[in-house]
Amino acid sequence: MNIIVCLKQVPSRESILRVNADGTWVDEQDLSWEINEPDVYALEEALRLKERFGGEVIICSVGPARVQQAIREAFAKGADRGIHLNDPAFERLDAYNTARVIAEAIKGESYDLILTGLQSDDFGFAQTGVILAELLGIPHTTIVMEIHILDGKVKVKRELEAGWFQWIELPLPAVLTIQSGINHPRYATLKGIMGAKKKPIRTLGRDDLHLGEALLNLQQVEKVYIPQKTKETQLLEGSPEEVAAQLVEKLKHEAKVI
Amino acid sequence: MGRGILVIAEHIEGRLNPTTWEALRAGQLLTDALGGPLWVAVLGKDLSALTAAFSDKRCDELLLLEHELLATYTPEGTTLALRPLIEARQPQMVIMSHTYQVRDFAPKLAAALGRGFISDCIGYRLEDGHPVFIRQIFQGKMNADVRVQGDPPYFVSFQAGAFRGDEVETSTPGPTITPVEVSLDPSAIRTHPMERFREAKQAVDLTQAEIIVAIGRGIKSADNIPLAQELAEVLGAELAASRPICDNEWLPMDRQIGSSGQTVAPKLYIALGISGAIQHIVGMKGSKTIVAINKDPEAPIFDIADYGIVGDLFEVVPALIKKLREVKEEH
Ligand SMILES: Cc1cc2nc3c(=O)[nH]c(=O)nc-3n(C[C@H](O)[C@H](O)[C@H](O)COP(=O)(O)OP(=O)(O)OC[C@H]3O[C@@H](n4cnc5c(N)ncnc54)[C@H](O)[C@@H]3O)c2cc1C
Ligand SMILES: Nc1ncnc2c1ncn2[C@@H]1O[C@H](COP(=O)(O)O)[C@@H](O)[C@H]1O
Numbered sequence: 001m002n003i004i005v006c007l008k009q010v011p012s013r014e015s016i017l018r019v020n021a022d023g024t025w026v027d028e029q030d031l032s033w034e035i036n037e038p039d040v041y042a043l044e045e046a047l048r049l050k051e052r053f054g055g056e057v058i059i060c061s062v063g064p065a066r067v068q069q070a071i072r073e074a075f076a077k078g079a080d081r082g083i084h085l086n087d088p089a090f091e092r093l094d095a096y097n098t099a100r101v102i103a104e105a106i107k108g109e110s111y112d113l114i115l116t117g118l119q120s121d122d123f124g125f126a127q128t129g130v131i132l133a134e135l136l137g138i139p140h141t142t143i144v145m146e147i148h149i150l151d152g153k154v155k156v157k158r159e160l161e162a163g164w165f166q167w168i169e170l171p172l173p174a175v176l177t178i179q180s181g182i183n184h185p186r187y188a189t190l191k192g193i194m195g196a197k198k199k200p201i202r203t204l205g206r207d208d209l210h211l212g213e214a215l216l217n218l219q220q221v222e223k224v225y226i227p228q229k230t231k232e233t234q235l236l237e238g239s240p241e242e243v244a245a246q247l248v249e250k251l252k253h254e255a256k257v258i
Numbered sequence: 259m260g261r262g263i264l265v266i267a268e269h270i271e272g273r274l275n276p277t278t279w280e281a282l283r284a285g286q287l288l289t290d291a292l293g294g295p296l297w298v299a300v301l302g303k304d305l306s307a308l309t310a311a312f313s314d315k316r317c318d319e320l321l322l323l324e325h326e327l328l329a330t331y332t333p334e335g336t337t338l339a340l341r342p343l344i345e346a347r348q349p350q351m352v353i354m355s356h357t358y359q360v361r362d363f364a365p366k367l368a369a370a371l372g373r374g375f376i377s378d379c380i381g382y383r384l385e386d387g388h389p390v391f392i393r394q395i396f397q398g399k400m401n402a403d404v405r406v407q408g409d410p411p412y413f414v415s416f417q418a419g420a421f422r423g424d425e426v427e428t429s430t431p432g433p434t435i436t437p438v439e440v441s442l443d444p445s446a447i448r449t450h451p452m453e454r455f456r457e458a459k460q461a462v463d464l465t466q467a468e469i470i471v472a473i474g475r476g477i478k479s480a481d482n483i484p485l486a487q488e489l490a491e492v493l494g495a496e497l498a499a500s501r502p503i504c505d506n507e508w509l510p511m512d513r514q515i516g517s518s519g520q521t522v523a524p525k526l527y528i529a530l531g532i533s534g535a536i537q538h539i540v541g542m543k544g545s546k547t548i549v550a551i552n553k554d555p556e557a558p559i560f561d562i563a564d565y566g567i568v569g570d571l572f573e574v575v576p577a578l579i580k581k582l583r584e585v586k587e588e589h
């Protein structure tokens with residue numbers, strides 16, 4: 001069972017985001033980075049499948065040099081090797097072009113499953129995995145909460161809205177986009193961290209891939225900004241005791257809800 | 259431009275998803291701005307009952323795509339049925355609501371046509387007659403203005419609540435009803451959906467709670483939950499949570515509020531250390547009074563809060579519990 005896991009590195013959740021000088025993205029200078037949360041669950045799911053069925057877990061990540069850190073982190077948990085797609089032309093690609101790059105890079109690989117996160121925390125397209133499946137001509141399903149491998153196919157539990165679920169069967173190979181909460185991701189062990197250094201990463205740039213047409217975003221971010229507040233929020237200020245007193249007063253006599 | 263706008267309706271076995279009206283409203287507004295006819299496509303097996311729901315709505319044509327293989331949703335069925343329609347009609351825009359189903363097929367459909375899909379937009383703006391779409395990035399902490407590139411059709415989905423379904427305009431006569439030829443090869447449908455179900459253990463019904471204290475990742479660890487529990491007790495409130503708390507099993511899943519959990523509208527909702535991602539907001543924005551306690555002044559939760567406290571919940575909550583107890587004793 002060979003599994004490709006698409007990992008994206010995103011600014012860590014605690015990051016203070018600032019708009020960059022030309023207003024087109026955030027200033028990446030002082031950010032710390034982490035693996036996109038649903039991708040951590042995707043990786044864990046891949047590692048568990050590998051433990052049951054054998055085979056390889058291959059990490060694929062598009063991004064600058066810093067994403068090697070994310071790939072190594074996956075190695076430390078048990079992934080076997082990595083494909084790092086690094087080229088200035090790959091910077092801030094939309095979902096369609098990210099999927100094109102990944103599709104091209106894994107063409108020579110033999111895989112049974114491709115796991116992605118259901119959505120990235122930064123762009124939040126919720127598209128890359130589905131487009132990847134379309135480009136590869138294989139089936140997919142999204143928002144997956146459970147995976148059972150059957151003979152030549154896979155049965156998955158798909159999350160629907162409002163607490164509903166649905167079982168879906170699809171033939172392998174397939175792309176599954178993984179939802180958070182599907183498992184409890186492991187921590188890397190010291191031994192894993194030591195071993196991670198020796199595992200191979202293949203780095204590929206634009207010229208190593210047969211991309212055909214140029215990588216032109218179909219959707220272009222023109223401007224990013226902190227949204228304007230639309231609702232009048234009463235901000236209560238002061239020491240914890242002061243704000244607590246104000247809040248109780250407001251809830252009792254203004255909103256009349258306690 | 260005037261090339262027509264196509265809205266894709268969504269239903270589960272004949273029950274229309276109400277967000278369809280939000281998409282239709284977006285379609286009406288965009289057609290007013292850009293010109294051209296407005297079409298609505300409905301896919302399924304027997305659509306006669308659904309047709310009635312559209313009979314008084316302002317749109318030019320209701321396109322019915324009926325086929326045995328469209329009886330239950332699959333991404334392949336939907337894509338293969340819509341693709342020839344879109345190629346024939348050449349709309350300038352295809353509009354959907356950003357539902358879980360749209361997440362599942364729209365990227366595939368757009369990619370099959372080599373087009374971009376601007377997903378989960380919260381609105382649009384016209385610049386020199388061209389729409390610029392507004393999306394949230396970084397889980398709602400920032401917005402981005404996005405422009406489509408390349409040739410139409412442009413695929414766009416709007417976030418729940420971006421447009422108001424109850425503002426859909428009606429008209430008489432309603433739309434022309436046009437059956438659309440659908441040919442599907444069963445072997446092209448590789449995903450096989452089975453039964454839809456809910457997890458059996460739905461122990462609490464938070465929809466009945468008058469007051470809810472909800473915790474998010476800001477609570478840091480399961481060890482701190484008793485603090486929130488204590489606040490809930492003084493208030494006579496139910497305890498609820500954002501998704502990461504339930505993912506970690508710090509609270510059971512039936513206490514999750516949001517798109518994949520419960521939708522509640524208590525008279526008081528106190529959010530402790532919850533950032534305010536849209537998937538959480540959709541589950542609680544109908545609350546009468548919303549209080550947010552969060553140490554990040556930019557947290558999107560403050561956009562929907564009536565009362566906000568920028569601060570450390572571990573300092574504010576104990577003070578709040580103390581104050582509430584004092585007030586209680588006075589009576
Ligand atoms: C398809 C889909 C479905 C989803 N369904 C749901 C759903 O049903 N429900 C749901 O909730 N989410 C859902 N999510 C996840 C959602 O997108 C967010 O990731 C999630 O709501 C974030 O939870 P949070 O606010 O607790 O955590 P975070 O976003 O990490 O926010 C934590 C907050 O705590 C604050 N904080 C930290 N420390 C303190 C402190 N000491 N005092 C005060 N504040 C502090 C931080 O400033 C931050 O704002 C879904 C996502 C997807 C893609
Ligand atoms: N640059 C990238 N490198 C590797 N995987 C990615 C990249 N961008 C997106 N993905 C994968 O696609 C998923 C969905 O991302 P998105 O379509 O941006 O919401 C992520 O959770 C990742 O698994």
